[in-house]
Amino acid sequence: MTTLTHNKITGSILDLAKAQTSFGTLRQSAIKFIEENGLPAQKAEEYKFTPIVKKLESKLSNFHLAAATSISQSDVEQAMIPGLEADVLVFDNGHFSPALSSYTQDNYTVSLFSELDEQGQSTIGQVAKIEKDPFTALNSAIFADGISIEVQKNKAVTKPIVFMHFMQANQGDIIAPRIYIHGAEGTEASFLEQIISTDDKAYFFNPVVEVKVERNAHLRYYKLQDENPEALGVNNLEADIHRDATFTTVTLSLRGDMLRNNLNLNLLDSGCEGNMYGLYLLGETTHVDNHTNVDHTMPHSESNELYKGILADKSRGVFNGKIFVRQDAQKTNAFQQNNNILLSNEAIINTKPQLEIWADDVKCSHGCTTGQLDEEALFYLQARGIGKDQAKALLLYAFAGEVMDHIKIDVLKEHFIGLVQARLEKF
Amino acid sequence: MLSIKNLHASIEGTPILKGINLEIKAGEVHAIMGPNGSGKSTLASVLAGREEYEVTEGEVTFKGKDLLELSPEDRAREGVFLAFQYPVEIPGVSTTNFLRTAVNQVREYRGQEALDAVKFLSLMKEKMKLVEIDQKLMSRALNEGFSGGEKKRNEIFQMAMLEPTLSVLDETDSGLDIDALRIVSNGVNKLKSKDNATVVVTHYQRLLDYIVPDFVHVLYKGQIVKSGTKELAMELEEKGYDWIKAEVDGASV
Numbered sequence: 200m201t202t203l204t205h206n207k208i209t210g211s212i213l214d215l216a217k218a219q220t221s222f223g224t225l226r227q228s229a230i231k232f233i234e235e236n237g238l239p240a241q242k243a244e245e246y247k248f249t250p251i252v253k254k255l256e257s258k259l260s261n262f263h264l265a266a267a268t269s270i271s272q273s274d275v276e277q278a279m280i281p282g283l284e285a286d287v288l289v290f291d292n293g294h295f296s297p298a299l300s301s302y303t304q305d306n307y308t309v310s311l312f313s314e315l316d317e318q319g320q321s322t323i324g325q326v327a328k329i330e331k332d333p334f335t336a337l338n339s340a341i342f343a344d345g346i347s348i349e350v351q352k353n354k355a356v357t358k359p360i361v362f363m364h365f366m367q368a369n370q371g372d373i374i375a376p377r378i379y380i381h382g383a384e385g386t387e388a389s390f391l392e393q394i395i396s397t398d399d400k401a402y403f404f405n406p407v408v409e410v411k412v413e414r415n416a417h418l419r420y421y422k423l424q425d426e427n428p429e430a431l432g433v434n435n436l437e438a439d440i441h442r443d444a445t446f447t448t449v450t451l452s453l454r455g456d457m458l459r460n461n462l463n464l465n466l467l468d469s470g471c472e473g474n475m476y477g478l479y480l481l482g483e484t485t486h487v488d489n490h491t492n493v494d495h496t497m498p499h500s501e502s503n504e505l506y507k508g509i510l511a512d513k514s515r516g517v518f519n520g521k522i523f524v525r526q527d528a529q530k531t532n533a534f535q536q537n538n539n540i541l542l543s544n545e546a547i548i549n550t551k552p553q554l555e556i557w558a559d560d561v562k563c564s565h566g567c568t569t570g571q572l573d574e575e576a577l578f579y580l581q582a583r584g585i586g587k588d589q590a591k592a593l594l595l596y597a598f599a600g601e602v603m604d605h606i607k608i609d610v611l612k613e614h615f616i617g618l619v620q621a622r623l624e625k626f
Numbered sequence: 627m628l629s630i631k632n633l634h635a636s637i638e639g640t641p642i643l644k645g646i647n648l649e650i651k652a653g654e655v656h657a658i659m660g661p662n663g664s665g666k667s668t669l670a671s672v673l674a675g676r677e678e679y680e681v682t683e684g685e686v687t688f689k690g691k692d693l694l695e696l697s698p699e700d701r702a703r704e705g706v707f708l709a710f711q712y713p714v715e716i717p718g719v720s721t722t723n724f725l726r727t728a729v730n731q732v733r734e735y736r737g738q739e740a741l742d743a744v745k746f747l748s749l750m751k752e753k754m755k756l757v758e759i760d761q762k763l764m765s766r767a768l769n770e771g772f773s774g775g776e777k778k779r780n781e782i783f784q785m786a787m788l789e790p791t792l793s794v795l796d797e798t799d800s801g802l803d804i805d806a807l808r809i810v811s812n813g814v815n816k817l818k819s820k821d822n823a824t825v826v827v828t829h830y831q832r833l834l835d836y837i838v839p840d841f842v843h844v845l846y847k848g849q850i851v852k853s854g855t856k857e858l859a860m861e862l863e864e865k866g867y868d869w870i871k872a873e874v875d876g877a878s879v
């Protein structure tokens with residue numbers, strides 16, 4: 200493949216991969232994939248707006264898997280969302296830290312991959328498929344260990360489960376955690392992923408989260424990206440959603456250097472639903488790329504997608520929304536919407552809906568808009584005595600706030616709204 | 627209270643206002659009339675601080691301050707209120723929230739305490755009565771989908787809430803039926819005091835039966851070409867603007 204590159208990074212990755220002894224089969228296929236395909240070069244279609252490999256080459260110095268550092272209990276407490284009653288699973292540079300974590304395991308269990316039996320281990324890598332993305336392959340080649348969460352059949356986990364990822368690059372540049380979530384039949388649970396930069400150094404965050412949502416299970420996954428200005432990331436989340444199950448994600452992206460989010464939802468049976476919501480509020484030179492993919496395979500499934508963005512300074516946003524409706528997926532409902540406001544002439548948004556519809560009896564709609572702040576509305580508010588910054592924030596929140604309505608935990612919603620409003624006031 | 631001297635303003639390089647002079651004292655009501663496109667809304671916008679208009683000459687002082695130096699929000703906080711000819715629809719911002727933010731920012735500037743939710747609500751109820759505005763509008767997005775009449779009422783309602791010292795009502799009467807006109811005018815009259823002043827921009831003498839002006843000015847081609855008392859409005863109603871246009875255009879040939 201001419202659009203993919205072999206370079207010093209690929210070489211280091213293969214060395215890292217070969218040093219790992221666990222997960223033989225998965226590892227071997229990942230190594231093979233990378234050997235054959237390399238990592239995406241600048242011209243690679245899926246990464247043409249997001250030259251992450253070039254960034255990795257220029258910014259990373261210590262290209263190996265980061266070791267755990269010295270995160271303390273007080274770091275954890277500081278990172279907790281005020282008032283949120285939650286079970287907290289702490290990852291120190293990608294390594295699960297039981298000592299720093301506090302969780303009840305009420306109606307669910309947490310296990311290290313290395314503690315799983317052979318059958319348990321064989322499930323890893325079955326949802327997040329290597330061939331979907333080179334960076335899923337990368338994680339699969341090099342991850343050290345991971346955790347598996349098993350939500351017990353017909354049980355609801357009342358408190359959200361928080362994945363708190365601490366990043367500290369001086370112990371190595373690549374942080375590659377891996378999480379497997381199994382929502383058994385009839386379960387309910389919510390997850391929150393927080394990414395916390397402990398300093399201002401560059402690092403590369405490359406997680407894989409696999410979610411299996413069994414019959415009539417209902418899972419929600421919230422993600423907060425507010426990283427340091429040097430942060431690089433390719434985040435991979437893939438979910439298999441079974442009959443009558445729902446899976447919903449809400450992603451709030453505020454800062455980083457270059458962040459790519461690969462989100463793949465596979466709607467595998469009738470009556471299932473996949474929802475993807477996102478808000479990106481970007482300034483300076485932050486670059487955020489949301490690549491989403493929803494695959495309708497059987498009749499009567501539904502997907503809803505709404506991503507909104509506000510871009511200032513020299514920031515750049517990319518939205519790519521793929522919707523597949525397979526031949527058997529009659530009576531599919533699929534909705535997609537991407538709306539953007541550009542606050543500066545130098546900000547860029549590349550938005551691209553990609554619909555592939557093979558069934559004939561479907562309801563599909565998509566739309567994308569890019570506009571500016573409504574100057575007349577701004578003047579109207581100012582003419583009533585509202586200061587310019589606050590008037591701007593009011594208008595921008597009126598545009599963006601809708602995404603926050605999809606957060607179903609009040610304390611979390613308020614926290615996210617607070618972050619959004621604080622960010623908007625700086626535009 | 628307001629003193630406009632030789633005000634020139636242009637938009638995108640096109641001069642619109644070409645030397646306006648106007649003195650307004652506390653307690654007075656001034657009517658500004660004039661043909662379409664003569665610059666009435668431009669004058670109102672310049673007073674409110676719209677950035678698109680560039681003031682190229684002249685000065686405006688308001689309560690002794692250089693008005694043109696102030697940001698639009700500070701003008702509002704100082705007591706200038708513009709009732710828009712075409713109020714803007716703002717989806718996603720609730721009327722109540724917007725008003726609470728506005729009222730409290732204005733109060734803060736004036737050194738008054740912020741109103742809590744309860745006090746704000748009771749103030750709102752009181753002022754709503756004044757213009758007989760429907761409670762339901764308050765929970766909707768600002769002006770979004772409001773009828774023409776509802777938008778105009780909402781402007782006067784906002785004026786009541788913000789208690790300005792100088793109100794400029796730009797064609798607030800246009801699009802109102804007779805009942806609504808009576809109600810809105812009543813509201814304006816009740817807000818009048820010896821300490822504040824009102825400028826009404828209108829095409830119709832019928833408004834001036836309700837809001838009786840002390841002075842009537844005719845704006846034409848960016849200048850005030852005639853001033854008089856309410857009798858001038860009657861005359862205009864009867865004869866139209868042609869005789870004035872002829873006077874002005876004739877004189878300038």
Ligand SMILES: Nc1ncnc2c1ncn2[C@@H]1O[C@H](COP(=O)(O)OP(=O)(O)OP(=O)(O)O)[C@@H](O)[C@H]1O
Binds near residue numbers: 637663667669711
């Ligand atoms: N953005 C603009 N660009 C160029 N010309 C403009 C712009 N806005 C207004 N004008 C012109 O300025 C002149 C004055 O407009 P203005 O709205 O002040 O008139 P008006 O007296 O309020 O008229 P009306 O009675 O119709 O409301 C008009 O000729 C109008 O076309």
Ligand SMILES: [Mg+2]
Binds near residue numbers: 666667668711
């Ligand atoms: Mg006008």
